[in-house]
Amino acid sequence: MKTLQLLGSFLAAGCIYFGQVATALPASTSTFTSAGTTTTGTAFESDAYSLSDEGTSTSTSWRAWPTLDPKLDVGRAVAPSFNLTYLGSSCTGYKVMNVSESSTGVQATLQLRGDACYAYGTDYKYLQLNVSYETEDRIHVGIYDTDRKQFRFSEREDIWDAPLYHDASYPKDRKYAFHYNEDPFEFWVTRTSDNDTLFDTRGQKLIFEDQYIELTTNMVQNYNIYGLAETIHGLRLGNNITRTLWTNDEASPLDGNMYGNHPFYLEHRYANQTNSGKASSHGVLLLSSTGMDILLREDYLQYRVIGGVVDLYVFAGGSNGPKDTISSYVNAIGLPAMQQYWTLGFHQCRWGYQNISQLEEVVENYEKAGIPLDTIWSDIDYMYKWRDFTIDPISYSGEQFRTFFGNLSEAHKHYVPIVDAAVYAANPSNKSDDTYYPFYNGVEEDIFLKNPDGSLYIGAVWPGYTVFPDFINPNVTEYWKNALYNWSRQMTDEGLGYDGLWLDMNEASSFCIGSCGTGKLDQNPIRTQVTLPGDMYDYSFEFPEGTEYTNASEYQVAMQGQKLQDAATSTAVVIPTASPSTKAKKSEDRNINYPPYAIDNEQGNHDISTHVLGVNATSYDGTARYDIFNMFGYGETKASYKAMLELAPNVRPFLIPRSTFVGSGAYAAHWLGDNHSKWSNMFFSIPGAMIFNMLGIPMVGPDVCGFIGNSNYELCSRWMAMGAFFPFYRNHNTLGAISQEAYIWSSVAEASRRAMKIRYAMLPYWYTLLYQAHAEGTPVFRPMFFEFPDEPSLSDASRQFMVGDAFLVTPVLEPNMTTVDGVFPGDNSTAWYDWYSHEAVNRQYNQNVTLDAPLEHINVHIRGGNVIPLQEPGMTTFETRNNPWALLVALSPNGNADGFLYADDGVSITPNATLSVSFSALNNTLSTYVSGTYAVEQPLANVTVLGVSSAPQSVFFKGQNISSYEYNNDKQELVITNLANLTSQGAFSQNWTLTW
Numbered sequence: 002m003k004t005l006q007l008l009g010s011f012l013a014a015g016c017i018y019f020g021q022v023a024t025a026l027p028a029s030t031s032t033f034t035s036a037g038t039t040t041t042g043t044a045f046e047s048d049a050y051s052l053s054d055e056g057t058s059t060s061t062s063w064r065a066w067p068t069l070d071p072k073l074d075v076g077r078a079v080a081p082s083f084n085l086t087y088l089g090s091s092c093t094g095y096k097v098m099n100v101s102e103s104s105t106g107v108q109a110t111l112q113l114r115g116d117a118c119y120a121y122g123t124d125y126k127y128l129q130l131n132v133s134y135e136t137e138d139r140i141h142v143g144i145y146d147t148d149r150k151q152f153r154f155s156e157r158e159d160i161w162d163a164p165l166y167h168d169a170s171y172p173k174d175r176k177y178a179f180h181y182n183e184d185p186f187e188f189w190v191t192r193t194s195d196n197d198t199l200f201d202t203r204g205q206k207l208i209f210e211d212q213y214i215e216l217t218t219n220m221v222q223n224y225n226i227y228g229l230a231e232t233i234h235g236l237r238l239g240n241n242i243t244r245t246l247w248t249n250d251e252a253s254p255l256d257g258n259m260y261g262n263h264p265f266y267l268e269h270r271y272a273n274q275t276n277s278g279k280a281s282s283h284g285v286l287l288l289s290s291t292g293m294d295i296l297l298r299e300d301y302l303q304y305r306v307i308g309g310v311v312d313l314y315v316f317a318g319g320s321n322g323p324k325d326t327i328s329s330y331v332n333a334i335g336l337p338a339m340q341q342y343w344t345l346g347f348h349q350c351r352w353g354y355q356n357i358s359q360l361e362e363v364v365e366n367y368e369k370a371g372i373p374l375d376t377i378w379s380d381i382d383y384m385y386k387w388r389d390f391t392i393d394p395i396s397y398s399g400e401q402f403r404t405f406f407g408n409l410s411e412a413h414k415h416y417v418p419i420v421d422a423a424v425y426a427a428n429p430s431n432k433s434d435d436t437y438y439p440f441y442n443g444v445e446e447d448i449f450l451k452n453p454d455g456s457l458y459i460g461a462v463w464p465g466y467t468v469f470p471d472f473i474n475p476n477v478t479e480y481w482k483n484a485l486y487n488w489s490r491q492m493t494d495e496g497l498g499y500d501g502l503w504l505d506m507n508e509a510s511s512f513c514i515g516s517c518g519t520g521k522l523d524q525n526p527i528r529t530q531v532t533l534p535g536d537m538y539d540y541s542f543e544f545p546e547g548t549e550y551t552n553a554s555e556y557q558v559a560m561q562g563q564k565l566q567d568a569a570t571s572t573a574v575v576i577p578t579a580s581p582s583t584k585a586k587k588s589e590d591r592n593i594n595y596p597p598y599a600i601d602n603e604q605g606n607h608d609i610s611t612h613v614l615g616v617n618a619t620s621y622d623g624t625a626r627y628d629i630f631n632m633f634g635y636g637e638t639k640a641s642y643k644a645m646l647e648l649a650p651n652v653r654p655f656l657i658p659r660s661t662f663v664g665s666g667a668y669a670a671h672w673l674g675d676n677h678s679k680w681s682n683m684f685f686s687i688p689g690a691m692i693f694n695m696l697g698i699p700m701v702g703p704d705v706c707g708f709i710g711n712s713n714y715e716l717c718s719r720w721m722a723m724g725a726f727f728p729f730y731r732n733h734n735t736l737g738a739i740s741q742e743a744y745i746w747s748s749v750a751e752a753s754r755r756a757m758k759i760r761y762a763m764l765p766y767w768y769t770l771l772y773q774a775h776a777e778g779t780p781v782f783r784p785m786f787f788e789f790p791d792e793p794s795l796s797d798a799s800r801q802f803m804v805g806d807a808f809l810v811t812p813v814l815e816p817n818m819t820t821v822d823g824v825f826p827g828d829n830s831t832a833w834y835d836w837y838s839h840e841a842v843n844r845q846y847n848q849n850v851t852l853d854a855p856l857e858h859i860n861v862h863i864r865g866g867n868v869i870p871l872q873e874p875g876m877t878t879f880e881t882r883n884n885p886w887a888l889l890v891a892l893s894p895n896g897n898a899d900g901f902l903y904a905d906d907g908v909s910i911t912p913n914a915t916l917s918v919s920f921s922a923l924n925n926t927l928s929t930y931v932s933g934t935y936a937v938e939q940p941l942a943n944v945t946v947l948g949v950s951s952a953p954q955s956v957f958f959k960g961q962n963i964s965s966y967e968y969n970n971d972k973q974e975l976v977i978t979n980l981a982n983l984t985s986q987g988a989f990s991q992n993w994t995l996t997w
Contacts (some may be wrong), residue, residue, distance in 0.1 A: 145210065217302070508659070711738045
């Protein structure tokens with residue numbers, strides 16, 4: 002009790018403020034005046050903190066709810082098998098029989114060479130080998146059990162479908178060759194142009210058991226591979242790690258398995274690693290929805306998969322660079338969905354907006370501060386007792402929603418709410434639950450997952466005991482569509498009432514192991530978390546690294562609070578015990594709850610069912626989640642996409658799921674999950690976004706300023722500036738932390754205005770990049786080695802990044818810095834220009850250049866050789882689209898540049914009209930080549946040309962002599978203005994030339 006009193010006194014003092022000025026204020030103080038002024042607030046604002054355990058909803062009283070025992074989510078202690086004695090040493094592999102070769106591939110039978118070894122399951126005596134020469138640069142190696150007992154992913158197009166199942170052309174001219182040895186069976190794939198070996202099992206045995214498959218490829222020395230997501234890691238994976246693929250609701254575990262599963266890697270080799278002496282890239286996909294460990298070691302990469310079959314795809318790539326390999330891969334798994342134009346604007350969210358009035362206040366404050374805002378989001382606060390497809394009748398009434406949504410729409414702004422994956426299971430003894438149609442309708446339609454005995458699988462998520470839609474059930478999309486529609490009728494009488502969906506908790510997350518709610522629905526609603534952020538004993542005292550120096554006194558106060566809270570909540574720690582190193586025995590039944598091989602699951606005690614929908618949950622056709630475990634989020638995303646498209650025909654659905662799988666980009670974007678307000682998390686968001694662009698999900702970004710813990714003005718200033726150059730740009734933080742909207746701190750507001758001015762000016766360029774990703778599979782957000790593949794020093798460079806091929810961004814990623822170091826790749830044939838000054842960068846090859854970086858500034862540079870379409874930035878994407886155009890021409894040292902613009906209505910799946918404009922600068926002439934019928938009505942205001950070596954004698958636009966231009970000899974910059982009258986029909990209504 003004494004500790005509690007001390008903690009309460011400490012919090013009531015309200016004396017922590019990680020801002021520019023440390024101020025002791027009452028705990029309820031929170032003020033905002035206008036743009037450019039210093040604002041005040043406290044770390045413990047009244048809307049985020051309370052010395053009670055009352056929860057966030059005005060209609061909810063936690064005291065009346067029974068509580069789920071947290072021990073139900075602990076799980077059995079399991080030691081990961083890769084750390085234990087290896088049990089596959091005595092396995093003898095397979096030999097080849099009955100070979101049949103043709104122009105389309107190779108087929109054969111594989112027979113076990115010796116006795117079964119029962120390493121981690123029961124060995125199959127016979128296997129089927131099916132090698133298919135599918136396309137010019139893609140080969141498929143399939144290895145299946147002839148008994149057909151293993152789950153075959155490739156036979157379930159109802160679950161997962163992609164172009165690679167349909168686009169086989171079996172060409173005669175191929176970039177690869179398949180080779181094999183018969184006894185023991187070994188195979189390798191080479192690239193025909195240079196004889197480089199791309200995948201090589203020689204000297205490595207194949208193990209194929211009912212719950213364990215081991216496939217190993219030899220690797221070149223110091224290999225460079227990227228992918229095998231999702232995890233928090235640097236860009237290049239290295240050769241001494243183990244990657245685990247198993248969907249997991251865990252916030253930012255370093256090197257641990259997370260929300261998504263993408264068993265694909267890109268390998269990039271430099272000249273000294275190839276036979277040809279030229280850099281080259283290739284890709285490898287082991288298509289599986291089952292859990293696996295992937296061991297990356299000094300000279301090999303080894304897959305250890307706990308079920309299924311082998312469906313291996315090798316993308317031959319070549320010396321054209323990694324972009325081509327990624328394009329080939331993304332075309333095979335499904336090109337990214339095209340996003341609506343407004344999604345490129347700035348988004349604001351937090352867990353803790355308790356009512357409509359707070360949402361309205363946030364929107365108004367952004368307007369006052371002069372900071373652009375396109376979209377406001379809602380976390381679970383808007384729900385009635387945190388139940389999907391409901392609205393809190395007091396804080397978020399339907400009438401309030403109608404007014405709010407109408408005002409947003411009138412201002413051309415947007416609203417996106419959260420939807421969780423699990424549905425509240427109604428209490429049959431509670432009359433008030435009788436009207437919760439999402440549950441009763443789902444039971445009637447029989448679309449929820451079951452236990453093996455046929456009863457409902459009942460887990461526990463935010464609202465209490467919950468059920469889970471079976472997203473492979475053919476009837477689930479209709480159910481989901483009706484739920485989304487009926488929910489939207491609570492918000493508005495017209496349209497949907499929301500502009501997109503935020504699909505959370507869809508790993509799927511569950512706060513207990515197994516069907517813990519079976520026989521207990523009469524206890525619902527239960528409280529599934531003992532504490533929540535902002536509850537008693539769960540105040541956030543986290544802060545960014547370096548705060549102890551910039552805000553020393555506040556740091557000390559926070560540390561004292563943390564100690565008091567730790568003392569009040571200290572519990573004993575249970576140490577996991579190791580599993581015995583004993584081989585599996587022959588068995589007719591699989592142990593899916595505790596498979597013989599234990600993957601290195603990050604969650605809990607490594608139990609694979611901890612904090613997730615259990616592996617024995619069963620679909621309508623008897624499929625166990627064990628076999629398709631990593632696909633729940635993909636299934637929900639696909640169903641949501643189809644449902645949204647039916648509810649709003651021909652409107653591109655905007656979906657942001659947390660859990661993703663191979664091909665998710667064909668339906669959705671992604672945010673990088675529940676990160677922390679740490680400088681380290683800011684850094685790791687860069688390789689995170691790079692990797693997802695390689696995986697065919699270009700619209701991606703982190704929670705800017707961090708989600709968990711308290712941000713501060715320095716971190717948030719830097720992160721808001723950097724976030725403006727990520728495809729998806731959203732500020733989001735947790736319940737119980739200090740507010741971090743961009744207007745809270747004056748420095749953050751100024752940094753945001755400056756960076757957003759660039760982002761919104763770049764909107765035509767951003768949208769064109771999204772279109773090219775959608776049409777060709779090319780990444781939007783790129784590592785430097787994608788653009789400069791011959792420079793080995795860039796193999797792990799991720800403190801800088803490229804937006805397309807034209808922009809290089811160099812953010813500050815450490816506290817208390819006023820400069821930042823960066824490199825400017827390329828030799829003397831590459832020019833770089835500062836975005837702000839337009840001056841050329843004077844640098845040597847491979848040189849680190851120190852750049853000035855005051856707090857409110859982010860360094861942005863333009864690569865010579867690019868023509869960049871721009872528009873005058875406004876406060877929304879809509880306003881910007883209606884502003885005049887400009888062109889920025891950054892010439893290469895030889896005086897050339899080119900560029901491309903794509904435009905359409907920004908909304909339709911199939912636009913009625915499109916516009917494509919190609920730009921070419923050569924011999925002091927800029928030319929446009931226009932095609933398409935989409936009308937761009939706004940005029941061209943000006944053209945700026947960088948790298949003009951001498952002052953022009955005259956300037957002609959459309960053959961007309963122009964006098965409104967200026968030339969700066971020091972910068973070698975030509976600025977041509979007053980072109981609006983000459984383009985009054987639209988900047989690109991026809992072809993034109995500009996000559997200087």
